[in-house]
Amino acid sequence: MTTATASRYTAEYQSIAPALPGQSLTWLQQLRSEALASFSVHGFPSLREEDWRYTNVSAIEKKLFKPVAGLTAGTVDADWLRQHQLEDAWSIVLVDGHFSAALSVLDGLPESVSLMSMAEALSAQSALLERYLGRAVAGEDNSFIAFNTAWFTDGLFVHVPAGQALAKPVQLLHVVTQAETLAATRHVVIIDDMAEAQVIETFVGLGQAYLSAAVTEVFVGPNADLTLYKQQSESDKAYHFGGIYVKQARDARFRHHNFAFGSLLARNDIHADLDHASECELNGLFVGGKRQHIDNHTRINHLEPRGSSREVYKGVLDDRARGVFQGRVIVAQDAQNTDSEMNNRNLLLSDDAEIDTKPQLEIYADDVKCGHGVTVGQLDEKSIFYLQSRCVDEETARNMLTFAFANEMVDKVKIKDLHDRLLEQLLARFPQEGVKKEWL
């Protein structure tokens, strides 16, 4: 069964394939052709699939998004970029799915650390990549992964060797500048034994309709520590599909902070597989207005004993926005003494906003501590009146309360520059007459 839409994309594929990176790598060519075959059969996910029942992706089938012709990147104004580029960080900037050396910042990188574009890594680090690329997504049933594997043009490659703690964060800055563009990017982050790093994925674009399709494969080695941030501030006409697939080794610690503010339609998949005594923390904040649709799909897989996971996702939905939270925690039979908690709290600001939330616990072990909770609510009228009685006008009072609800997630961000930028975005969304940033 070849779907009509898949065939539109696959027909197009032959004309772009020769320009994709890694032509000389047989293992990659094989991965790509298998992925293309799989995608040709399945097409994009349909509402009939349980994992996609709340999110209709048919809009991206109606348009044909294309990788930028000739693989030449659009131009980005450096001043504009500075709004999004962190000051004290190394960065890989991808423009329309291609690495821009001029905009990236790599000075002073320790020699032992590899930080480069995926295209470069495919020649400079091909032996290492052969072992990692595709491994974290093996067994995943999501045709966006196959789509990404076949189509990706570039991406981020980070390798922090054993025992090394990166002094500065690494930012992947993913920029789309042209309408109708498909930016399919593949990212691999490898943190070896006892190493530590902080990585930020930032997705932004100029105000057009485009499609970002990113897959990030993350490997956190034994007793290693990774904090991964995702700041999704795509244009309000954009489609965003981002998947993060994490393999945690024994005692590995992984923290994820997912901020979904932008795009018309966004879907996040975050899957983590935990080993013995791994720790996993998933934090999320999604803020939707107008007709935005933001879907978050998380899966924490406790495979071995003594793992712990903490998950908090908060949603704020206004106007006719729709949010989805599907959180799954799986505790395998061997994963005794697992300690897991999942929470999803949602604030609906209008009668037409909607949240579909589905936390799921699947527990096959018998000695575990697992809990989950969900709340869906509105702003408390008593609180609004209380603030009004303290001189605050009603609109500001509403924004103050909404901001406070959301800011709990921003407050957890440890990188000050990133924290302040997120805070500003939140304040811009929920303005408070007369408020000063330093009071917060």
Add this chain to the structure above:
Amino acid sequence: MLSIENLHVNVGDKPILKGINLQVNAGEIHAIMGPNGSGKSTLSHVLSGKSGYTVTEGSITYQNKNLVDMAPEIRAREGVFLAFQYPVEIPGVSNIYLLKAALNAIRKHHGQPEVDAMDFLTLVKDKVRLLEMDERFLYRAVNEGFSGGEKKRNEILQMAILEPKLCILDETDSGLDIDALRIVADGVNSLRSPDRSFVMVTHYQRLLSYIKPDFVHVLAHGQIVKSGGPELALELEEKGYSWVDRMDAGDKATQGAVAGGAA
């Protein structure tokens, strides 16, 4: 300062206040006492502008302005302060943030520049000491996890900082132990001034031993059935509310005399 004339208020279709007359002059302290369900809380809510109440008849005039048509925040900026019976917890909004936002809103309303950061801190810390509070309270979320007594103290702290003209204390003594009551009362007494008035709504006479009112009014069935001086509170304590419950609005002679006298 405040003039309430023939005030009728409904909640939904149900009449709660049925013709209240009250004149509060600058510098005066009025106590409104009454049994449960007499309309005490409705009166304080209507004065502060809470939604859900409909004024069907009569008027409320505050500093020669029609209070009924003013949004709650405008009343607050104009100097009307309600100390809540049940202060609301606001997670994620710190006391210091709310205080500064409120103070600046008042200043802006009066065409004044924003408060200087250092002056503000000095002012706030001063008042924190007055109410025997811990400075760390300022950086905690508004009322979150506060005990009943701490919440009431926090209300008076806000009042002390915002320096309103008309203070409405809604059941401020309920839930307070004697020590906390003394601190709250000291705070209120320190705010007494010739251009500031208080309306204290209370179920118990106890508060009035600490904050001496100029006038006491007894509210029953949505009307002021008796008015007098501080001695009325003692009489009420002695005879109980069943004494006034038996009264009806026919006994208006005293009330008229006192209200008129005050005006």
